[in-house]
Amino acid sequence: MAIVVQKFGGTSVADSTKIKNVAKAVIKEYRNGNKVVAVVSAMGKTTDYLVKLAGEISSNPCNRELDMLLSSGEQVSISLLAMAIQESGCPALSMLASQIGIITESVHSKARIVDIKTDKVQKHIDTNKIVVAAGFQGITIDGEITTLGRGGSDTSAVALAAALKAERCDIYTDVNAIYTADPRVVPKASRIYQVSYGEMLELARVGAKVLHPRSVETAKQFNVPLRLRSSFNLEDPGTLVVGDDNMEICRPVTGIAADLKQVRIAILRVPDKPGIAARIFGALSDNNISVDMIIQSMEEDHVNNIAFTVHENDLNNAISVLERVRQEIEASEIVVDNNIAKVSLVGAGMVDRPGVAAGMFDALSEAGINIKMISTSEIKISCLVAKEKVEEALRYIHKKFGLDSKEPQPGEVSN
Amino acid sequence: MAIVVQKFGGTSVADSTKIKNVAKAVIKEYRNGNKVVAVVSAMGKTTDYLVKLAGEISSNPCNRELDMLLSSGEQVSISLLAMAIQESGCPALSMLASQIGIITESVHSKARIVDIKTDKVQKHIDTNKIVVAAGFQGITIDGEITTLGRGGSDTSAVALAAALKAERCDIYTDVNAIYTADPRVVPKASRIYQVSYGEMLELARVGAKVLHPRSVETAKQFNVPLRLRSSFNLEDPGTLVVGDDNMEICRPVTGIAADLKQVRIAILRVPDKPGIAARIFGALSDNNISVDMIIQSMEEDHVNNIAFTVHENDLNNAISVLERVRQEIEASEIVVDNNIAKVSLVGAGMVDRPGVAAGMFDALSEAGINIKMISTSEIKISCLVAKEKVEEALRYIHKKFGLDSKEPQPGEVSN
Numbered sequence: 001m002a003i004v005v006q007k008f009g010g011t012s013v014a015d016s017t018k019i020k021n022v023a024k025a026v027i028k029e030y031r032n033g034n035k036v037v038a039v040v041s042a043m044g045k046t047t048d049y050l051v052k053l054a055g056e057i058s059s060n061p062c063n064r065e066l067d068m069l070l071s072s073g074e075q076v077s078i079s080l081l082a083m084a085i086q087e088s089g090c091p092a093l094s095m096l097a098s099q100i101g102i103i104t105e106s107v108h109s110k111a112r113i114v115d116i117k118t119d120k121v122q123k124h125i126d127t128n129k130i131v132v133a134a135g136f137q138g139i140t141i142d143g144e145i146t147t148l149g150r151g152g153s154d155t156s157a158v159a160l161a162a163a164l165k166a167e168r169c170d171i172y173t174d175v176n177a178i179y180t181a182d183p184r185v186v187p188k189a190s191r192i193y194q195v196s197y198g199e200m201l202e203l204a205r206v207g208a209k210v211l212h213p214r215s216v217e218t219a220k221q222f223n224v225p226l227r228l229r230s231s232f233n234l235e236d237p238g239t240l241v242v243g244d245d246n247m248e249i250c251r252p253v254t255g256i257a258a259d260l261k262q263v264r265i266a267i268l269r270v271p272d273k274p275g276i277a278a279r280i281f282g283a284l285s286d287n288n289i290s291v292d293m294i295i296q297s298m299e300e301d302h303v304n305n306i307a308f309t310v311h312e313n314d315l316n317n318a319i320s321v322l323e324r325v326r327q328e329i330e331a332s333e334i335v336v337d338n339n340i341a342k343v344s345l346v347g348a349g350m351v352d353r354p355g356v357a358a359g360m361f362d363a364l365s366e367a368g369i370n371i372k373m374i375s376t377s378e379i380k381i382s383c384l385v386a387k388e389k390v391e392e393a394l395r396y397i398h399k400k401f402g403l404d405s406k407e408p409q410p411g412e413v414s415n
Numbered sequence: 416m417a418i419v420v421q422k423f424g425g426t427s428v429a430d431s432t433k434i435k436n437v438a439k440a441v442i443k444e445y446r447n448g449n450k451v452v453a454v455v456s457a458m459g460k461t462t463d464y465l466v467k468l469a470g471e472i473s474s475n476p477c478n479r480e481l482d483m484l485l486s487s488g489e490q491v492s493i494s495l496l497a498m499a500i501q502e503s504g505c506p507a508l509s510m511l512a513s514q515i516g517i518i519t520e521s522v523h524s525k526a527r528i529v530d531i532k533t534d535k536v537q538k539h540i541d542t543n544k545i546v547v548a549a550g551f552q553g554i555t556i557d558g559e560i561t562t563l564g565r566g567g568s569d570t571s572a573v574a575l576a577a578a579l580k581a582e583r584c585d586i587y588t589d590v591n592a593i594y595t596a597d598p599r600v601v602p603k604a605s606r607i608y609q610v611s612y613g614e615m616l617e618l619a620r621v622g623a624k625v626l627h628p629r630s631v632e633t634a635k636q637f638n639v640p641l642r643l644r645s646s647f648n649l650e651d652p653g654t655l656v657v658g659d660d661n662m663e664i665c666r667p668v669t670g671i672a673a674d675l676k677q678v679r680i681a682i683l684r685v686p687d688k689p690g691i692a693a694r695i696f697g698a699l700s701d702n703n704i705s706v707d708m709i710i711q712s713m714e715e716d717h718v719n720n721i722a723f724t725v726h727e728n729d730l731n732n733a734i735s736v737l738e739r740v741r742q743e744i745e746a747s748e749i750v751v752d753n754n755i756a757k758v759s760l761v762g763a764g765m766v767d768r769p770g771v772a773a774g775m776f777d778a779l780s781e782a783g784i785n786i787k788m789i790s791t792s793e794i795k796i797s798c799l800v801a802k803e804k805v806e807e808a809l810r811y812i813h814k815k816f817g818l819d820s821k822e823p824q825p826g827e828v829s830n
Contacts, residue, residue, distance in 0.1 A: 022473065053495060054495065057431050057435065058498045058501070061501075062498065062501055065494040065495075065497045068490060068493065068497075068509050069495065072490035072494075075486070075487035075490065076465065076484060078483065079487075080468060080469065080480075082480045083469060083472045083476045083480045084472045084473070084474075085781070086477055087476075089473060093480075094483050096481060096483075096560075098558075099558055143514055145511075145514075181460070181751070191458045210689045213460075260777050304553070320694045332808075
């Protein structure tokens with residue numbers, strides 16, 4: 001019998017009716033003859049509610065106590081889901097991360113998993129019980145409760161699947177598949193039935209919000225087949241995410257996505273001396289600020305402009321860090337551009353096809369859209385454009401690369 | 416440095432403002448130079464909300480999953496209280512029962528504590544941290560989460576105080592002291608500054624709702640001084656509950672209380688044969704129905720009437736059990752009286768003073784109140800009266816035994 005790990009997010013277990021619905025998805029897999037481990041997040045808005053409560057007590061609550069507080073959320077959802085499964089006549093039990101033995105490093109609020117004990121879960125599924133496991137949470141070897149941070153429950157599910165040598169890990173969400181573009185923006189977006197880890201990673205990083213990059217990375221590392229599925233349509237096969245060797249790479253472009261949460265920061269007239277870039281990006285990194293696109297342009301003799309993008313949430317922090325650096329390196333000015341959107345084209349096949357980047361620039365040119373910044377990787381090209389142009393940009397690029405669906409797919413556009 | 420265990424119930428931590436208030440009570444004790452362990456229940460109506468959620472999933476949820484669900488409540492309150500204490504500048508950390516090692520028997524929903532590990536808590540308080548411990552919950556040696564049932568958090572606190580050899584255990588509640596009678600019913604009720612475990616147990620059993628009998632029993636067993644205090648008036652010394660040898664027994668009567676939740680069941684014309692009473696009360700006990708007052712009266716030749724009281728919640732269950740028994744023992748009829756209240760007089764000194772019972776009957780006679788049933792123990796006399804007469808009965812008895820306060824005590828009447 002194969003082991004299947006299923007993961008259900010907060011919106012899938014937002015109320016008792018939805019929990020009963022999730023129970024159906026779990027039981028369907030179980031009745032198919034599989035051993036099933038269901039990983040669940042906290043119900044709907046629980047985490048927001050708990051964070052609000054903490055905010056009423058302290059403007060800066062300590063991470064250890066926040067982890068203690070937030071991890072109560074999954075304890076509610078796992079017990080309710082176990083009850084719902086039992087109510088349908090199947091044996092089930094809920095397990096906390098501390099009971100399973102999901103061991104993390106001793107860091108609060110964004111711990112990484114270092115080990116997963118499988119003996120207790122294995123014992124229960126071997127006696128035909130469905131195990132309902134708490135996502136998002138872990139425990140240190142000293143018995144301290146931790147949480148995994150963003151994308152935590154997806155990561156819990158993939159790591160459990162890897163540890164249990166599961167046949168696959170199904171991530172249930174409110175969309176039914178990965179598309180070549182967001183169907184709400186590009187109505188002719190086509191659905192993708194299979195995608196490689198690498199492509200999925202780039203798609204997730206450039207703004208496709210369906211799977212968190214961290215869980216895809218873990219799946220890639222342990223070669224766990226991931227399946228994205230809809231919790232509202234159990235018959236839909238969803239999208240399978242697998243290793244490159246499992247599929248023929250026949251398409252230069254997998255899909256496109258946009259990210260509207262970036263801002264561009266430019267540091268003007270930076271003296272051209274060794275170590276300057278390291279000084280700037282080292283200071284940002286020391287303050288835990290991730291930088292995305294970076295461009296350095298030669299302005300005139302021995303003076304550069306350096307521009308890059310950061311997430312809008314990091315902007316204020318970045319500016320205060322950079323102002324100190326600017327004075328030290330004697331740059332003239334820091335300029336911020338909020339009116340940007342990053343449009344990206346992803347495809348594992350583009351590395352061998354030199355025309356892809358040119359095609360993207362052509363499409364934007366045909367649309368009359370100005371490109372503010374360009375960055376490329378082996379399987380991705382990103383362009384910054386003005387925010388108000390982003391939807392038009394997506395549609396032109398989508399059409400240019402022949403991604404438009406041949407026929408209307410009314411049933412497949414996700415809500 | 417002495418260890419003080421404090422316990423705060425759900426109403427004391429019902430919202431963030433109240434939690435900050437509780438933090439003040441904890442810090443006051445800590446700044447007095449004590450090592451402090453604060454035991455907390457779930458916030459206000461959390462338990463009711465969780466039970467309602469479970470009810471939407473299943474009409475009969477399994478106790479293991481209910482314990483998993485309900486124990487999430489204290490996880491929220493302990494982390495918030497720890498944050499509130501930290502916010503005031505004192506070091507604190509929250510601990511779950513599983514982290515402390517509050518080991519219970521392997522029974523869900525009403526487990527009894529079998530052992531408490533003290534090493535981790537002791538380590539933290541020895542480094543001057545305030546430990547905020549989850550009440551109501553426990554863990555089995557197999558790592559299963561349990562709850563302690565009614566009065567659970569009080570019991571957690573007293574058991575922790577016993578295990579840590581604490582100087583005393585302070586139970587904070589919404590009344591400021593124990594009174595000779597409920598001040599809402601008997602305005603002249605006097606406050607009691609010190610009471611013995613035995614008297615407190617009888618007072619709790621006969622209807623004084625302030626302390627749960629189970630926690631008083633545990634305190635008596637391990638000789639832990641208990642102090643009942645108000646969380647809204649930290650200057651009030653409250654009422655101290657201690658062993659008999661700690662106090663002079665100078666009063667025949669400690670206080671009076673009423674219980675309006677009992678119903679009387681009478682089985683009429685029971686054949687007078689050996690083993691009949693065992694048959695009746697054995698059947699009730701087998702069905703987990705507690706019986707309070709029992710009276711057997713000889714009716715006529717070889718036929719008895721047997722009457723007793725049960726809690727109104729157990730009535731339907733008791734009737735169905737008793738109907739089967741009635742047929743077997745060939746009794747004629749079962750009669751139920753809902754219109755009763757039990758008025759009780761408690762005092763460790765009454766065992767040596769034969770006039771106490773007579774005084775109580777006198778008082779009721781003077782009030783023109785009919786006595787439906789009488790039962791006595793070494794330190795308690797209870798009479799059943801009609802429900803509508805109960806307040807008058809309390810006031811007459813209170814006056815008869817000189818319990819009336821000599822002067823009005825406007826500040827001391829609890830809300």
